[in-house]
Amino acid sequence: MRAIRGLRQVLRRSTTRSSSLCPTRSNSLSLLATALVVAMPATAQAEQSTRFDIPAQDLAQALDLFARQSGVQILYPYRMATGRRSAPLHGKMSARQALARLLRGHDLAVASFTGHVVTLRASASPPARPHAPRRPVPTPSRVTHPVPLPPPAPAADILVTGRAAATPLSAPELSYALTEIDADTLARHGHLSTADLFRQIPGFWVEATGGEASNNIRSRGIPTDGYSSVALLEDGLPIQYDGGLGYLNTDQVFRVDATIDRVEAVRGGPSAIFAPNAPGGSIDFLTRNGLHDPGYTISAAIGDFGYERVEGFAGVRVAPHLGIALGGFYRADDGLRNPGFRADQGGQVRAGITYDDGSVRLSANVKRLDDRVILYLPVPLQFGDRGDVQAIPGFDPLFDTLAGPNNVHVAFKTPAGPQDFDLSQGTHSRITFYSLTGRAALGERSAVEVKARLRTGTTTRNGLFPIGRPSTGADYLANAWPQLAAAFPGAATAQIRYAESGKPLTPQSNGNGLVVGANLLAVQLPMDEFIGDARFTTRVDHWGDHDVALGVTYADTSLRYDRQMSTVLLDVTGQAQRLDVVALDGAGRQVGALTDNGFVRYGSLFDAVSLHASNLAVYLADEWKVTPRWRIDMGARWERTLIGGGVEGAVPVDLGDPATLADDAVLSCNGVVRRIDRSFAGLSGTVGINYHPAPATGMFLRFTRIARLPSATEFSALPDRTDEAIVPITMWEAGLTALHRHWTLSIVAFKTDFARLPFIDHRFDPETNTYIDRISIADTTTIGLELSGHADLFGPLQLDVQATLQDPRYRHFNFVELVDGAPATRDVTGNQLIRVPKLSVRATPSLDLLAKKLRISAELVHYSGRYADIANTQRLPAFSMLNAHVNARLTDHLSLALHGTNLTNALGLTEGNPRTGSFDSGVAGARYFLARPEFGRTVRMTLNLSY
Structure with a gap:
């Protein structure tokens, strides 16, 4: 009988270098x-x-x-x-x-x-290997000792992201770019957040300055924020089907801990075929289980910002084909920028069971997340005389935040009575995930695999969002005086006072005499979601070898979006305090006030939205090995989304207090619900060719055409909008992979084109204390080059490098603005995409010492200049940072890690302030402005015990 070619299964644990590396x-x-x-x-x-x-x-x-x-x-x-x-x-x-x-x-x-x-x-006596190449040895985050293999041993669970088949390929055989990060590397670098982990992926621009959650990620010049174009997966299934939901990024409900085994990140390529909302890529977090990865791990960490964290994992093989696992973490800290209260506190726990007899595999786990983290937002800054960015006296942009105890538990006045606003809640996610996967072999060539995940819970988002830009107290009073004089005819002068103490604001009060507006925003996001994926795979020998996959994905999402906001006036200082603006008569007696308890306007925003989205996708993929050296990978995905729900209208209500203007127009529900009923469908496809001339060399070329579907929350504020439609995305990429005994190299060139993408300028107007929206439909194009490599230089010295060079530009982009009170069209075609650097480089030299028991590494990071707005009027200067890591293997079971970030306290700005306008930030020529910088120097230590 002719031999049937079977499946090669490899449990891959890789270093941070790209999958195109060894x-x-x-x-x-x-x-x-x-x-x-x-x-x-x-x-x-x-x-x-x-x-x-x-x-x-x-x-x-x-x-x-x-x-x-x-x-x-x-x-x-x-x-x-x-x-x-x-x-x-x-x-x-x-x-x-x-x-x-x-x-x-x-x-x-x-x-x-x-x-x-x-x-x-x-063997009992291993021979000497004088010609063995030097390889980087990861500092052990855990030590796994051999355990007896049951007869017969179950096959290890293999999940290879972005492919039709589970049969792994070597890096040179891939027709797309894949970056892998193993558990040892996760521990070695001690990432502060999920987004911080993604900085190691070439082609990704990551803004990890929001804290542990609510960050932004962009891939290959894709002009959308959050996770709207990069999918986060867990064991091959989306953590959240639409990662770009308003105020609900995927990273808000996901944490990395000891239960994560490794990470596989697909950059572009076929990610949009196998995952939803993933033109920029898909990042798969693969979990540990007790059957294939038994062992015990516990670690404890402390940091210089009150950081305390403990996490662990226990996996046990209880029978030849059955294993159980338990793991999770708990963490608390005072904040990378100290708000004066516990900034982050909470954790998660996961329990799982796995059965695998080689032909049938079943896995189930339950994960509970109950964690609250602060959301860091832009801080006040100033331009120096030479245009350089400087700190404002009295406010340290590296370690200070405007959030503080003065704005914890303050009352919003509403038509239904006062409501408590608790700033300390931050982003509080209380979510439970129930996951189930199964795979059954159908003979020796075919298999069927089913994955399902149910998610239920609520996310609260309370934050302090600065608006406008800082100004002197005198300038603020001058702008407010006409409104005060009209409302209170007996007023002769005006004064700014602290709301709680009644003391006047002076330059000596906070070191600068500046004030700034801010929105206290409270959002409730209860959400239930079911995601299911069924896939049939088979191998066909006809005109070469074909690994074929036919799959269907279904998701049903129900979401509430309840948002309230009030606007306050603050002084510019760390842990800012609310200010009142009062009108005084000629004798100095108060005759009225612009504010009330520091609130400029109660109810400056109100939303009550109910959304339901139903998604159905069918995909087909074929990995065709034409000859031993040539491969052709093809895939197509058809997807349809149905979006329904209702948006309750708002009406301004005067609460009737004659002593203040703050309650004159409190937005509240009007009882009128506008329905949402939309349907979109589109077809995406990709084809890649790989040429593998030698075992250590591979080249590929890929073309992808994607139909990006609108997101449900894009209708939450504008249910009647007509600009939303299918967005065509065209992507080209070509890559080269070369492996050598002492070095590895991956080079990928790419071109990304977006067509007919709606851009929204969501600007808060400090004059009216309301948001003003304008929309423009435009195109973008980006060409770029990604590089990732490793080299054993000499002796114990090694070097890892990731770099991205790109040119992201807007095309056919114009918008209308007022010039001297008259509308005028402004053309910004050719401008650089906001916030994305043309050049980003991460170089990591390292030393392996003391028989590789001690590893010392440094991270040198550089980002070129960027812009905060589409008009390219607010430049974000280039900056560089230095991080360092020390990893020591104390015993076979015990290791110690030290992490230092931004050791030089570099002031690097990652974004401006979107609330001043994304089309034109309006800060050109201004001295003071708002922007969000990298965090200041931090030092953390982790002790890890593994068996």
Whole structure:
């Protein structure tokens, strides 16, 4: 009977370098490195003669090729094979003889050899390896010791992101760019947030300055914020189907902890075929389980900003095919910018069970997140005499925030009575996820896989959002005086006082005499969501080898969006205090006030929205191996979304207090609901070609055409808008991958075009204390180059580099503005996309010392200049930062890590203040402005114990 080509399964553990770099994998025999299964009789297979043609190469790759040519399943500890050079093997011989020749001179021996399965183990006396190449050794975040393999051992769970089949490919064989980050690297770098982790991915521009959640990420010049164009997945299934929901980014409901095994990030390529809302890429977090990754880990961390964190994982194989796992974290801190109250506090817990007998795999887990984190927003800054960005006296932009105790538990006045606003809630997510996956083999060529996730819970978002720009108290009073004089005829003068103490504001009060407006915003977002994905895969041998996948994804999302906001006046200082603006008569007696308890306007925003979205997607993909050196990967996705719901209208209400103007126009519901009933559908497709001339070299070319569908929350404020439509996205990319014993290199060139994309200028007007919107339909185009590489330089010195060079531009973009009171059209075609740098570089030199028990590394980061607005009037200067990490292996089970970030206290601005206007920020020529900088210097230490 003819041998059937089976599935090669590899549990890959890689370093932070791109998947186009050399992978590293498990150091335990229990983590199976390769399994090739063929349908051949067990008897005599080991002794029959077979022609072998295996060139000299990495021993792990040679063993893979041996298994493919001999038709046996081979199990071995990957780390003991990778990095070793095999001898060439050519000729006709038995599988036993061939394997003996491959293992000659290496520290691997045959533990058992049956007709179907070969198991290798470490030999008793490993020989010297004088020619073994140096490889980076990760500092152990956990140590996994071999455990006895049950007979037969279950195949390791393989999830390869962005592909039709589960059969892994080597990096040079891929037709797209993939970056992998393993658990050791997650621990080694000690990321402060999920978004901070993504800084290691070439082509991604990450703004991680919002704190642990609510950050922004952009990929390859894609001009949308949040996670609206980059999908976050967990075990191959979206964490949130639409990552760009208003006020509900995916990273608000996701945390990285010890239950995460590794991360695979697809940049562009086929991500939009297999994942929703993913033209820029998809990032898959693969979890640990007790069956394939048993062991115990516990770690404790402290930091210089009151940071305290404990996390752990316990995985146990309770039967040959059954494992259970439990893990999670708890963390509390005073804030990277101290608000005067607990900034972050909470954690999550996950429990899971896994069954895998080699043909049937079932996994279920429950995860509960109850965590609140502060949202850091723009801070006051000033331009120096030479145009350089400087701190304002009395406010440290690296460590201060306007949020503070003075705005915790203040009352909003509403027509229904006072309502408490609690700033300390920040972004508080109380979410439960129920996940279930199953896979069943249908013969030896086909399989069906089903994944489902149910999410239920509520996210609260309370924040202090600065508006406008800082001004002197005198300037503010001058602007407010006409309104005060008209409302209170007996007024002779006006004064700014502190709301609680009644003391007047002076330059000595806060060190600068400046004031700034802010919105106290409270949003409630209860949400229930079901996501299901079913996929059929099969292998077809016709005109080459085809791995084909046909799948369907369904999502049902129900969301409430309840938002209230009031506007206050603050002094410019850390932990700012509310200010009152009062009108005085000639004798100095108060005759009225612009404000009330520091509130300039109660109810300056009101929304009550109910949304429902139903998504159905069907996708088809084919990985076609035309010849041993040529591959063609094709995929298509058709998706339809139905968006429904209702938006309740708002009406201004005068609460009737004659002593203040703050309650004259409080927005409240009017009982009139405007319905939302929209439907959109589109077809996306991609084709990639890979040429693999040698085992260590690969090249690819890919074309992708994507139909981006509108998001449900794009109708929450404007239910009748007609500008929303399918946005066509065209992407080209070409890449080269080269692997060497002492260096690796990945280069990817890309071009991204967006057409007919709506841009909204959502600007808060301090004069009327309301938001003003304007919309423009425009195109964008970006060309760029991504580079990722590793080099063993000399001795213990190594270097890792990730860099992105791009030119992101607006096309066919114009908008209308008022010039001297008359409307005028302004053309900004050719301007640089906002906030995205043309050049970003991350260079990480490292030293492995003391027999690789000590690793010292530095991160040198540089970003070129950017702009805060589409008109390119507010420039965000280029900046560089220095981070450092020390990782020490104290014993086989104990490790210590030290992390220092922004050691030089660089003042790097990542964004301006969107509330002043994204079309034109209006700060040109102004001395004072608002922007969000990187955090100041932090130092953290983590002690990790693993078994």
